[in-house]
Amino acid sequence: MIPTKVLWLAGGAVAAAGAGAYLAYRERRRREAEGDTRTNRAYVEGAAYSDIGGLHREKALIREVVELPIREPDLFASLGVTAHRGILLTGPPGCGKTLLARAASRESGAHFEVVAGPEILSKWVGESEANLRAIFHRARESSPAIVFLDELDSIAPKRAGLQQHHEVSLVTQLLTLMDGMEQFPGVVVIGATNRPDGIDSALRRPGRFDYEIRIGMPNADERREILEVHTRNMPLGDDVDLGDISAQTAGYTGADLAALTREAAMETVRRRRPVVSGPPTPVSSLKVGYADFMSAMEKIEPWFRRIDGGRHS
Ligand SMILES: Nc1ncnc2c1ncn2[C@@H]1O[C@H](COP(=O)(O)OP(=O)(O)OP(=O)(O)O)[C@@H](O)[C@H]1O
Ligand SMILES: [Mg+2]
Numbered sequence: 001m002i003p004t005k006v007l008w009l010a011g012g013a014v015a016a017a018g019a020g021a022y023l024a025y026r027e028r029r030r031r032e033a034e035g036d037t038r039t040n041r042a043y044v045e046g047a048a049y050s051d052i053g054g055l056h057r058e059k060a061l062i063r064e065v066v067e068l069p070i071r072e073p074d075l076f077a078s079l080g081v082t083a084h085r086g087i088l089l090t091g092p093p094g095c096g097k098t099l100l101a102r103a104a105s106r107e108s109g110a111h112f113e114v115v116a117g118p119e120i121l122s123k124w125v126g127e128s129e130a131n132l133r134a135i136f137h138r139a140r141e142s143s144p145a146i147v148f149l150d151e152l153d154s155i156a157p158k159r160a161g162l163q164q165h166h167e168v169s170l171v172t173q174l175l176t177l178m179d180g181m182e183q184f185p186g187v188v189v190i191g192a193t194n195r196p197d198g199i200d201s202a203l204r205r206p207g208r209f210d211y212e213i214r215i216g217m218p219n220a221d222e223r224r225e226i227l228e229v230h231t232r233n234m235p236l237g238d239d240v241d242l243g244d245i246s247a248q249t250a251g252y253t254g255a256d257l258a259a260l261t262r263e264a265a266m267e268t269v270r271r272r273r274p275v276v277s278g279p280p281t282p283v284s285s286l287k288v289g290y291a292d293f294m295s296a297m298e299k300i301e302p303w304f305r306r307i308d309g310g311r312h313s
Helices: 004-044 056-071 097-107 116-124 127-140 165-183 220-230 242-247 256-272 290-299 303-308
Strands: 084-092 111-116 146-150 187-193 209-214
Touching: 004 127, 056 084, 056 097, 056 146, 056 187, 056 209, 084 097, 097 146, 111 127, 127 146, 127 165, 127 187, 165 187, 165 290, 187 220, 220 242, 220 256, 256 290
Parallel strands: 084 187, 084 209, 111 146, 146 187
Antiparallel strands: none
């Protein structure tokens, strides 16, 4: 028979090991939460309204529906209405939805929580609902706050098409959390998606995502403004006319124009390499010229041409 004392010691060791494991678990969760906060900061860093070309109407709308309830939570109640709680940004890929939401989150000065679509979901496997609850909880505790759900279609797809139980319960959890927001006037949820038809329709009912801002393809003036943003720190040759480049880039999204300016700079770098031996052009006299943009345009195709083989061109 094993003496009681030995059993007692063994029990103590197990308890100590259990407590150690629990403390390690707590520490891991604390570090993860800290990491999440850092991720949130990094996510909105460098995004300001001044970094967005065009989208003047959209910027004004988002300020109105996001910043007003945050700055003056009682304003709407005093008029006998409730502010919009969920704002949905929709539109084609690369047109500035994420950029606009990041800028609004940062410039509102509110606490913000970000769920960056599929990336974060895979990190959360098995505990997605708990994490979503924790995010909304933190937002309520730190009100005024913004919860930004990027790529909402991957977080809350139509339930009918889902096979896995945990995916369905995440959508249901989000619906419940959004319904509970009425009591917290200082919290606003922004969702962004390029597939609005792909999200569960229950999310678009009144009181949930009931305000939509559509972000379309940029027109010529907006393309010029986007080019201005992306060439702000670029030494441009005297022959570069951004108005002329914007006229030639119909069908390019903001992301395409960002890629175009990057590629034009790469062309300049390539030109710098001497064809015959000799010292390269000094960095201080390098300029991105019109010809560099034209060469870049041959390589950077607008978004629609990439996906359907150029039927629009
Ligand atoms: N209006 C704009 N002004 C300046 N840059 C822009 C603009 N729109 C897009 N861009 C550039 O394109 C990049 C991608 O844009 P963004 O991530 O906001 O697109 P999105 O609409 O969220 O696309 P997706 O639907 O694929 O998520 C931005 O980081 C920025 O460099
Ligand atoms: Mg996006």
